[in-house]
Amino acid sequence: MTASEILDVLTRASVGSGAEAARSADDIPTIYLPLEGLVEACRVVRSAPELAFALLLDIVPIDFLSREPRFEITYLLASPGIGGFGASPKRLRLKVRLPADTLLPSVSGVWPAANWAEREAYDMFGIHFEGHPDLRRILMPDDWEGFPMRKDYPVQIKQPVKTYEPLQVSEEEFVANVQATRDRARKD
Helix, strand or coil, X not given: CCHHHHHHHHHHCCCCCCCEEECCCCCCCEEEECHHHHHHHHHHHHHCCCCCCCEEEEEEEEECCCCCCCEEEEEEEEEXXXXXXXXXXXXXXXXXXXXXXXXXXXXXXCCCCHHHHHHHHHHHHXXXXXXXXXCCCCCCCCCCCCCCXXXXXXXXXXXXXXXXXXXXXXXHHHHHHHHHHHHHHHHC
């Protein structure tokens, strides 16, 4: 299935205005969607019988620091082609351009798998998802400052190391364990 065929389905469902097909080097149909119509278009590509993109594989943000809009969010979708999910397996790439400090509507209501991917995008890039059920950090500590995957994030991090649990062994016991492991390795 080509991007133009998918655009025809979106247009028939009255959600294709502003959407445009993009060229792709890997032959995966790629469509740019307007920010306003993202959730409705996602519902159509999931529910339309001829499309049936039931699997959200990943959400991939990209930071183009010197460009406006700054971010480009890619939704990677798949249709398995079995059990009522279309006639054959197929893939789709949906893209949305997002200006900095703009809310992106959450698609976790369309694909529950988006929950964790949107949390990761928030944690690493600082992208806020409107309507997300639990938008909080997932990889970095809650008190971490900044968003490490942004291109303007400082390379030299000067934050003190934080430990929240006491060590299970003392420093002397740790050194003794390491030395015992080395001694065993030499014997073998």
